[in-house]
Amino acid sequence: MLEQVFRDEWGRVLASLVGFLHDFDKAEDAAQEAFAIAAERWPASGVPDNPGAWLATTARNRAIDRMRRERTLAEKVLPRVLGFARAGDTPLLSASEAVMDEFDDTVIKDERLELIFTCCHPALPLEGQVALTLRALGGLETAEIARAYLVSEETMKRRLSRAKAKIKATGIPFAVPGARLLPDRLDAVLAVIYLIYNEGYRGRVDLGAEAIRLGRVLAALMPDEPEAHGLLALMTIHHARRRARFSGEDLVLLDDQDRSLWNMSEVGSGRAALDRALALGGRGAYVVQAMIASMQTRERIDWPLVAEMYRRLVALTGSPVVELNRAVAVAQAGDPAAALYAVDRLDLDGYLYFHSTRGELLRRLGREAEAGLAFRRAIELATSPPERRFLTRRLEQL
Incomplete structure (x- = not known):
């Protein structure tokens, strides 16, 4: 309790x-x-x-x-x-x-959003801004934040210490800044909310709901920012599938999910936020991800189009993790060999989903001995019991 x-x-x-x-x-x-x-x-x-x-x-x-x-x-x-x-x-x-x-008992309109803006002051390096907010607001352990950034726990400890010291030394105010200053902090604030949601997506539904609540407050605070609406759309659509992602405590992949468990009202709400983002001319990373999420809730998923959208996202972000997701879409579109070629060019050895994806692609190509090695490496990196059980079953099925 x-x-x-x-x-x-x-x-x-x-x-x-x-x-x-x-x-x-x-x-x-x-x-x-x-x-x-x-x-x-x-x-x-x-x-x-x-x-x-x-x-x-x-x-x-x-x-x-x-x-x-x-x-x-x-x-x-x-x-x-x-x-x-x-x-x-x-x-x-x-x-x-x-x-x-100086303290009084008046209720701050949204103290958690104020905390985000405090942590996301431009005087701090972007990675420090996001890490500090995840530690403070999400209650995430340093090791969890380090895993999200693919760095060592010791490196993340140093980043957090430097960020706290800078806030204390420079007297960064605890307040939402004036409207003209909000755009300067938007990228970091969006990144914070997104990473809080990602941690919730791994099973901590409470964090997922909290991230969506913050996303709604941010979209209301900055109604003309398409990326704010894009992020809200992305989180809401993913959250609509939360009941179907687990069977008991076991992970269920998208293809195997019981769609009757999806909350279609939330899907509709997410699509409405996406429409708002597109109407504002949004073509940024969160808007593109929301478009992909929306496509994946269709009765028939157009995987070649999803792969193309991921290609656009790679161009926007340069992220190897996004490239990994693009490879998954390429495989789903029917070309696991091309997908494996793309995966093998990535430098993500410490990333769980790199090895689990690689294992699945090797399995599809009939290279079971290599697939077994990849799944074993993924099991070593897994941090939650549902992930370990899922990967162990995959290994046993070879």
């Missing part, structure tokens, strides 16, 4: 604390304290009716207690150390206490 509450509430609790404290490390410490207290008390007392509010209040009270201790220490110890405490001196106020005095 606590794990589910963590997934549901971590981003909301931390966002409110960052806005209060203006310090990521202190906010994380206070949030972690609150969750630790919950883990200790809730088994005996029961889960509160509003666990998010309980956690936010507890975390804020812990932070306030810490501020007061810091203030007391500064007032009693620091003047003596520096040798200038005299009767009648004005007590010293710590920076944290000043922040506390």
